[in-house]
Amino acid sequence: MKLLEDSVGWITGASRGIGKATALEAARHGARLILLARSRDGLEETALEIEKEGGVRPQIIVCDVADESSLKAAFGEVRGYTNQLDFLVNNAGILRDAVIGMISSKQIAEVLQTNLISLIQIMQFVARIMMGAKSGSIVNVASIIGRSGNEGQVVYGASKAGVIGATKSAARELAPHGIRVNAVAPGVIATGMIANIPESKMVELLRTIKMGRLGQAEEVAKIICLLASDYTSYVTGQVVGVDGGMWL
Amino acid sequence: MPEDKRTVSESEQKLCRAFASGLSISEESVNETLQYASTPGWDSVAHMALIASLDSTFDVMLDTDDVLDLSSYPKAREILRKYGVLF
Numbered sequence: 001m002k003l004l005e006d007s008v009g010w011i012t013g014a015s016r017g018i019g020k021a022t023a024l025e026a027a028r029h030g031a032r033l034i035l036l037a038r039s040r041d042g043l044e045e046t047a048l049e050i051e052k053e054g055g056v057r058p059q060i061i062v063c064d065v066a067d068e069s070s071l072k073a074a075f076g077e078v079r080g081y082t083n084q085l086d087f088l089v090n091n092a093g094i095l096r097d098a099v100i101g102m103i104s105s106k107q108i109a110e111v112l113q114t115n116l117i118s119l120i121q122i123m124q125f126v127a128r129i130m131m132g133a134k135s136g137s138i139v140n141v142a143s144i145i146g147r148s149g150n151e152g153q154v155v156y157g158a159s160k161a162g163v164i165g166a167t168k169s170a171a172r173e174l175a176p177h178g179i180r181v182n183a184v185a186p187g188v189i190a191t192g193m194i195a196n197i198p199e200s201k202m203v204e205l206l207r208t209i210k211m212g213r214l215g216q217a218e219e220v221a222k223i224i225c226l227l228a229s230d231y232t233s234y235v236t237g238q239v240v241g242v243d244g245g246m247w248l
Numbered sequence: 249m250p251e252d253k254r255t256v257s258e259s260e261q262k263l264c265r266a267f268a269s270g271l272s273i274s275e276e277s278v279n280e281t282l283q284y285a286s287t288p289g290w291d292s293v294a295h296m297a298l299i300a301s302l303d304s305t306f307d308v309m310l311d312t313d314d315v316l317d318l319s320s321y322p323k324a325r326e327i328l329r330k331y332g333v334l335f
Contacts, residue, residue, distance in 0.1 A: 079309055124312070131300035176293060 003229035005030035008084045012065060012122065013092035015042025017191035018141060021217035022089050022224045027055030029225055034078055036061040037092070065092045065118035066110065075125045084133065087228035088126045090119045091141040093159075095193055097152040108155050115159035120166055123181070127174055134178040139227045140167045141220075142183040144243050160185075164239055171237030180236040182227045187243025190214040210245030259335050263325060266305040270298030282321040306333055 004026055011026070013019035015037035023035055027050040035058045037043050043060045051057050059081045063074040078085070093115045096107045123138055130136030145153050146160025164183055171181040188194060188205055194214075197205070206212060220242045226232055227240065241247050267282065268275045271294050284290050290298070299315050302308070302324065308331040310318070318324050325335050 075309060083304065125309075127296065128300040128303055128309075131297050132304045173293065177297065 002028075002030040003225055003231055004087070007086035007229075008032050008034070008082055009087040009089065009228060010034040010036070010078060010085060010126065011089040011091060012036045013141075014046055015039040017193060018186065018189065018217045018220045018224075019089070019091040020046045021221035022091065023058065024049060024053070025218065025221040025225050026089075026228065027058070028053060029229070031087075031228075032056045033058035034061065034081055035059070036063050036065070036074060038062065038064045065122070066114040068121075071118055071121060078125075079129075083129065085126055085129045085136060086133075087137040087139065088122065089139050089141070089224055089228065090122055090163075092118065093141065095153075095156055097156065098154075099152050100154060103155060111155045111159050112162070115156070116162040116166070119163060123166070123170055127170075127177070127179060130174075130179045131177045136179045137228045137232075138167075138170065138174075138179065138181045139224050140181070140183040141224070142167070142185045142239060144185050144187045144241065144247050147185055147239075147241075148247055167239065168237050175236055180227075180232070182232070182235060182237065183239045184220060184223050184227070185239050185241045185243065185247070186215060186220045187241070187246040188214050189217055189220060189242075191217050208246055209243070210248065213244065215242060215244055256334055259328075259333050262305050263302075263321075263328070263335075266301045267298065267321065267324070269305075270294065270301030272297075278321070280321050284319045302328070306331065308333070 009026055009031045011019055011023050011033060014023045014035035023033055023046050026033060035043050035046060040062045047058050047060060061074050061077050063070045065071050094111060096111050098107055119140060140163050142163040143160040145157045146164050149157045167181050167183040174181055223240055223242050264275050264278045267278045271290055284295060299310055303310060306328060314327045318327055329335060
């Protein structure tokens with residue numbers, strides 16, 4: 001069963017982690033893809049893996065979503081590639097942890113620009129294409145931190161809580177146009193983003209996860225692909241936790 | 249018909265069709281007096297459908313500033329001129 005046969009999707013932050021896993025999974029399900037990330041090498045690697053598995057070689061866009069002019073150029077590239085967009089996975093994000101009293105304005109601006117502002121801008125752009133077809137699915141990658149908060153992640157948590165708010169509001173606005181908007185809220189996933197967590201902290205973290213283990217990027221990717229597909233055609237405005245029971 | 253006049257005429261027809269499609273009204277109802285928020289049905293939700301319709305009809309991507317500025321039928325023509333559309 002191929003969930004995304006003949007569909008065209010755009011995935012941001014697709015050079016590694018959840019974005020890369022989603023690109024591979026979506027391609028396995030028959031999607032043709034446009035992949036965006038800062039790292040050309042990472043994107044090429046993802047594209048090569050897709051091709052090796054027999055998928056259609058994706059279009060690649062090298063872009064830092066935090067750079068507004070670069071993002072605008074990326075919109076032009078997407079329009080140049082296709083007038084059809086069936087799904088968007090808004091995944092690009094950064095971590096800049098700091099505790100209260102140690103947070104610089106620069107950190108706040110960087111995290112909000114990448115994790116929230118660009119996500120809204122990309123939704124705006126994509127919605128305009130999807131409105132023409134009166135259908136489409138947008139999946140935003142939030143985080144459990146946007147629901148529960150975490151020490152040292154005031155800014156990251158704010159950005160991801162913002163993603164959840166933006167998802168629900170966009171879902172209300174876009175439903176009449178046939179466009180669904182949902183979010184996933186991953187828990188602790190074994191990607192490069194958690195590489196710097198000290199071992200003692202990791203042990204503590206594992207105790208809070210009811211399933212007693214870290215999640216895998218592929219496990220998040222599967223839910224994203226499901227939400228992107230017509231198998232969830234009556235689902236919008238939802239935040240799906242992919243966290244092994246961490247947030248109950 | 250000279251090339252320019254034909255292009256201008258085609259643009260007018262396309263603009264009319266884009267408004268009709270974007271605002272879900274008949275082409276006969278499209279006229280110079282259409283105005284955002286005062287024309288029945290042209291609310292903020294319909295506005296985005298109109299923008300999508302203009303984008304695809306003229307193969308352009310209107311800037312956000314222009315999206316916000318597009319407040320009437322004549323204004324749409326004026327903005328599209330900036331994107332190289334001949335009227």
